[in-house]
Amino acid sequence: MIPLLKRVAVILAAASFAGALVVAMLDLPAPTVHLPAAVEANMAASGVAHPVTAVLLNFRGYDTLLEVGVLLLALLGVLAVTGVRAAPRAVAPAEPAKRMLARLLAPLMMLVAVYLLWAGAIQPGGAFQAGAVLAAAAVLLHLTGILPGWGAPGPRLRVSLAAGFLIFLAVAGALLARGALLAYPPAQAGMLILLIEAGLMVSLGLILAGLFLLLSRDSGDEA
Amino acid sequence: MTDPVAWLILLPLVWATGAFVLGPGRGARLAIGALLVQCALALQLAVEVLAYGGRTHPVGGWGAPLGIDLAADGLSAVMLLLAQALALPLAVYARAYFAENAPTVRYFWPLAGFLLAGINALFLAADLFNLYVTLELVGLAAVGLVAAGGTARQVAAALRYLFAALAGSLLYLLGVALIYGAYGTVSLETLAPLVDARAPAAVWIAGGLMLAGLMLKTAIFPFHYWLPPAHGGAPAPVSALLSALVVKASFYLILRLSLDVFAPLAAAAATVLGLLGAAAIVWGSWQALRTDHIKMLVAWSTVAQLGYLFLVFPLLAPDGLALQAGGMQAIAHGLAKAAMFAAAGVLMLATGRDTLVGLAGVAGRVPLTLFAFGLAGVTLMGLPPSGGFLAKWLLIEAALTHGQWGWVAVVIGGGLLAAAYVFRVLRQAFLLAPADSRFHPVPRSMEWTAFVLAAASVLLGLRGVELMALLARGAA
Numbered sequence: 001m002i003p004l005l006k007r008v009a010v011i012l013a014a015a016s017f018a019g020a021l022v023v024a025m026l027d028l029p030a031p032t033v034h035l036p037a038a039v040e041a042n043m044a045a046s047g048v049a050h051p052v053t054a055v056l057l058n059f060r061g062y063d064t065l066l067e068v069g070v071l072l073l074a075l076l077g078v079l080a081v082t083g084v085r086a087a088p089r090a091v092a093p094a095e096p097a098k099r100m101l102a103r104l105l106a107p108l109m110m111l112v113a114v115y116l117l118w119a120g121a122i123q124p125g126g127a128f129q130a131g132a133v134l135a136a137a138a139v140l141l142h143l144t145g146i147l148p149g150w151g152a153p154g155p156r157l158r159v160s161l162a163a164g165f166l167i168f169l170a171v172a173g174a175l176l177a178r179g180a181l182l183a184y185p186p187a188q189a190g191m192l193i194l195l196i197e198a199g200l201m202v203s204l205g206l207i208l209a210g211l212f213l214l215l216s217r218d219s220g221d222e223a
Numbered sequence: 224m225t226d227p228v229a230w231l232i233l234l235p236l237v238w239a240t241g242a243f244v245l246g247p248g249r250g251a252r253l254a255i256g257a258l259l260v261q262c263a264l265a266l267q268l269a270v271e272v273l274a275y276g277g278r279t280h281p282v283g284g285w286g287a288p289l290g291i292d293l294a295a296d297g298l299s300a301v302m303l304l305l306a307q308a309l310a311l312p313l314a315v316y317a318r319a320y321f322a323e324n325a326p327t328v329r330y331f332w333p334l335a336g337f338l339l340a341g342i343n344a345l346f347l348a349a350d351l352f353n354l355y356v357t358l359e360l361v362g363l364a365a366v367g368l369v370a371a372g373g374t375a376r377q378v379a380a381a382l383r384y385l386f387a388a389l390a391g392s393l394l395y396l397l398g399v400a401l402i403y404g405a406y407g408t409v410s411l412e413t414l415a416p417l418v419d420a421r422a423p424a425a426v427w428i429a430g431g432l433m434l435a436g437l438m439l440k441t442a443i444f445p446f447h448y449w450l451p452p453a454h455g456g457a458p459a460p461v462s463a464l465l466s467a468l469v470v471k472a473s474f475y476l477i478l479r480l481s482l483d484v485f486a487p488l489a490a491a492a493a494t495v496l497g498l499l500g501a502a503a504i505v506w507g508s509w510q511a512l513r514t515d516h517i518k519m520l521v522a523w524s525t526v527a528q529l530g531y532l533f534l535v536f537p538l539l540a541p542d543g544l545a546l547q548a549g550g551m552q553a554i555a556h557g558l559a560k561a562a563m564f565a566a567a568g569v570l571m572l573a574t575g576r577d578t579l580v581g582l583a584g585v586a587g588r589v590p591l592t593l594f595a596f597g598l599a600g601v602t603l604m605g606l607p608p609s610g611g612f613l614a615k616w617l618l619i620e621a622a623l624t625h626g627q628w629g630w631v632a633v634v635i636g637g638g639l640l641a642a643a644y645v646f647r648v649l650r651q652a653f654l655l656a657p658a659d660s661r662f663h664p665v666p667r668s669m670e671w672t673a674f675v676l677a678a679a680s681v682l683l684g685l686r687g688v689e690l691m692a693l694l695a696r697g698a699a
Contacts, residue, residue, distance in 0.1 A: 024401070024425035031407025032417055038289045062282040062291045066344065066356045069236060070363060073337045076243065077367035080330040081378060155246065162240045169240070173233050181229045181293075183284035 047189025049122045056126065057193045061182045065172060068165050068200060075161065075207045078214050079153070093145035102144040109137035117201050121190065127164075127200035134205025139212050150213040161210065164203025168196050227264035227271075228280045228293050231303060231343045234261055239336025250332035251318040258311040261339075265300075265307040272300040273693055279349065279412075287350065287410035294349035294412075297696025298550065302346045302475055305554050309467050309561050309676070310339055316565050316672040317460035323572060323666060328371040328458055338364035338464065345472050351399045351409040351484075354476060358395065362388035362440070365469050368461045369453050380452040387439055387449040391473070394436030401429035411484055420487045430488045433480070440473035443496075443533055444503035447526045451510070455522035459568025462518060466525045467561035471553050474532050478549060481536065493536040500533025501633045508640035512647065516577050517570060520644060521563045527637065528556045528603060531618065534630055538621040543695055548617035550694040551687065555610030558680035559602035565673035566596040570652075572665050579647065584656020591670045593652050598677035600645030605638040610683030 039051050039059065046054035056064050093099065113130040120126030141147035153161065171192055172182045184192050238257040242250025272278070277296035286292065295303075314335070321331060328334075341360030348354045366388060370381035403409050405426050406417050418426060442450040454466050481489035507527030511520045531552050538545035569592040574581045586593050602611035615634050622630040656662075683690075 020424075020428065024423070024428050025404065027423055028405055028425055029423060031403075031405065033288055033407035033413060035288060035407055042285070042289060058283060059285055059290050060283075060352075063353055063356050066341075066353075066360060069337060069340070070356065070359050072240070072243070073334075073360065073363045073367065076330050076333055076337070077363060077370065080328070080334065080367050080371035081373065152247070155244075158244050158246065162244050165236075166240055169233060169236055173229075173237075176226065176229055178284070180280060180284045181233075181282045183282075 045186040045189070047184060047186065047191075047193055048120075050120065050124065052124060053120050053126050053193070057196065058182075058184060058189060061172075065168050065182070068168060068204070071204065071207050072162065072165055075210050075214075078211060082214055094143070099144045099146060102140050102146060106137045106141055109133055109140075113137075113201060113205070117197055120197060121194070127197040127204060130197075130201040131204030131208060134201065135208035135212070138205070138209035142213055142216060147213075149216040150210060153210070157206070161203055161206050164196075164199035164201070167199035171196055226280060227268040228278070228295055228347055231261060231264050231268070231307075232293075232340055232347065234264070235336045235340035235343060239333045239340060242332035242336060243330070247329035248321070248331075250336075251314070251321075254332050254336060255311070255314050255318065258307065258314050261343075262307045262311055265303045268295055269300040269304050269693060272297055272696055273689070276696060280347075288408040288413045291353050292349045292410065292412065293347045295347055297693045298475070298479065298546070299346045300696075301550050301554065301690060301693050302471070303343060305471075305557050306339065306342050306346070306468055308679070309557055310335075310464070312672040312676055313460055313463050313467075313561060313565070316463075316568075316669050319666040319668045320458065320460050320568060320572075323669075324458070328368070328373075328461070330371060331368070331460075334364050334367045334371065335464065338368065338469070342468060342472050346475065349411045351402060351411065351414075353409075355392065355396050355399055358392055358440070358473070358476075361469060361472055362392060365465055368464070369457045372456075372458055372461075376452075377456050380449075380456045383449045384453040387442075387446070391436040391439035394432045394439070396436075398429040398431075398433035398436070401425045401432070405429070414484045418484055418487055422488070427488060430485050431492075434477065434492060437473045437477045438499075441470050441477065441529060441532075442526065443529055444499055444506055444526065447503065447507070447529075450526055451519055451522040454525060454564075455516065455519040459518075459564055459571070462522070463561040463564035463568075466522065466564060467557040470525065470529060471532075471557060474529070474553065478535070478546075482539065482546070489536070489539075493539065496533045497537035497630065500530040500536075501630075503527060503530030503533065504633060504637040504640070505530075508637065508644060511644040512640070515579055517567050517579055517582065517648065518564070518577060520579070520648065521560070521567050524563070524603060524641070524644060525556075525560055527641070528552075528560065531556075531614070531634070531637065534618055534633065537627065538618070538625060538630065540621070540625065542621075542624065544617055544621035544624065547691050547694045548614055548621055551610060551617060551683075551690070552614035554690065555602050555614050555680055555683055558676050558683065559599040559609075559611065562595050562599040562673050562677035562680060563603075565669065565676060566592045566599065569665050569669050569673060570596070572669075573662050575661070575663060579651050582648065582651040583654040584652075584660060584662075586653045587656070588662045589665060589670060591674055592665075593649070595670070595674040595677040596652075597645070597649055598674075598681050600641070600649070602677075602680040602683075603641045603645060605634075605641070608684035609681045610687065611680070613684045613687045 046058045113133040116125040117130040175183050238253050280293040283290045341357050345357035366385045370378050439446045454462050504527050507523050511523035514520050535545045535549035571577050573589050602609040605611040605615040619631050
């Protein structure tokens with residue numbers, strides 16, 4: 001139990017910091033640089049029609065490249081810690097009705113994922129959302145006992161986990177020939193972004209699913 | 224096609240992912256081959272910067288502030304050179320170390336590759352948000368490396384490190400958000416002319432938050448609490464990478480931001496940073512004098528040596544002396560500390576123990592390694608002709624030029640304390656081994672890499688002119 005005095009001190013410190021932040025924010029002048037205008041002006045050359053996708057995959061595509069690396073790295077961290085343990089035990093199968101529902105929903109969710117990927121070019125969506133839906137389908141199948149948890153991933157799974165990032169890297173490297181990293185030629189930008197996003201959808205789906213399926217084995221059998 | 228700036232980031236990402244695809248425990252040869260190329264690239268970049276000055280690489284061809292720029296100047300070229308020069312011998316060392324110790328760290332190579340990619344990307348970044356992403360890469364990879372040993376103590380140290388690293392990242396990110404709110408851009412180049420001493424309060428708060436976050440990541444006193452268990456507990460090659468390189472990355476960022484965008488605000492914090500540096504030197508050295516474990520001694524020595532880097536801040540001036548001193552200290556300590564952890568790993572393998580008492584008699588068994596440890600100690604003490612001597616000389620010169628005599632006493636006192644803890648190890652090593660002690664043979668490649676790193680840290684003092692010229696380019 002934390003002493004009362006200490007708790008009051010922490011609460012007061014946090015509250016005064018929050019207060020200072022609010023006061024400082026209310027005091028902010030209008031920003032000097034107006035980036036949304038620059039995004040608007042360059043949309044035609046970006047290869048997609050939705051500004052968020054244009055920023056994520058084109059204008060600031062380099063940030064996204066590194067962020068995908070961060071996700072793969074997070075999975076590596078989990079693997080490095082858990083990989084030494086025994087293979088997972090299969091989950092007990094759920095009631096027939098739940099399993100039926102999961103079997104019906106999983107293909108639909110894959111369809112939704114592909115739609116989200118495609119829609120990303122013109123409206124909110126894209127590889128990250130699509131990958132999250134794919135991962136959710138995997139989690140659903142796992143919870144109903146259809147898909148077992150993961151042990152140490154084999155070669156084929158490792159390739160699939162890394163494929164999206166490798167495609168992104170390959171495109172980035174190949175475009176160096178045009179003078180700069182990730183400098184898409186405007187005419188092919190749409191195609192290349194779709195290629196990158198398709199790879200990312202699969203790999204991100206697997207990575208996010210892996211974060212769940214690699215750790216799920218701890219439920220029960222070690223308690 | 225051969226722009227080293229882009230390839231220094233792409234190449235480690237490619238071999239890290241490749242090593243992951245190859246599987247647990249594999250990828251050493253791939254890594255060493257790629258690191259040879261990276262060394263050549265860093266050298267090419269350094270030569271080009273020395274000849275033609277700094278340069279930018281507009282990723283995506285858009286240019287800041289719409290796109291993201293990469294920027295290389297003297298300071299980043301020096302740090303890149305240091306990173307590749309440390310990583311190559313440590314990779315050779317790690318290959319032998321993990322062959323000897325069974326594959327305790329199953330995903331060492333991919334984690335090390337991501338770490339190096341993050342560090343290279345950080346040294347080249349010129350955008351506050353992009354810097355945040357590189358900090359995440361570096362932090363997560365480093366935590367993974369500490370945890371990957373798999374023992375309960377290592378996982379606990381890693382978790383503590385993760386909390387410190389995450390808190391640091393979030394403080395930094397909050398600062399970036401405030402800056403974006405105030406100016407509408409996160410590009411360093413665009414921000415530099417906009418920030419001045421009359422900046423709104425939000426910018427001051429942002430500067431303070433970012434500084435606090437980065438200090439937490441650099442483990443400067445009193446934020447050092449997470450460092451000794453994390454660096455002291457990890458496998459030797461990991462400790463070497465973390466102590467020699469990773470803490471320098473966030474220091475570099477503090478230095479870069481206070482020279483550049485936050486220069487008008489930095490003066491307010493400079494004296495405090497210097498005083499914290501002085502406290503780190505005293506406290507770290509004192510703890511290194513008290514510990515019984517050899518790797519904890521080396522880890523506490525890192526806490527102390529980081530202190531010198533922070534003495535730079537109150538002395539920063541247009542003459543560039545303090546900047547050169549900071550750069551030299553980063554290089555000298557990086558090489559010496561990598562050598563020391565590498566040597567400590569050999570000593571622990573040879574004796575099978577991790578305590579100072581267990582070192583009795585190693586002088587006769589692994590003399591080359593002990594010599595390496597001693598040479599690295601010479602650099603930490605700051606004896607001529609080592610790189611450490613050059614760094615401390617420059618620091619003292621800068622302090623005298625500005626009439627700030629107090630820092631001189633700290634630098635000299637810190638050198639004496641370093642001598643005291645280095646001699647604790649050497650004295651023990653020359654004692655006679657107890658009759659029942661057994662020594663395990665150690666691969667020659669591990670002994671030689673430790674020696675090469677240590678020798679480089681000492682000989683650096685003789686070849687410092689080019690590096691100083693390069694650092695002078697970094698004052699821009």
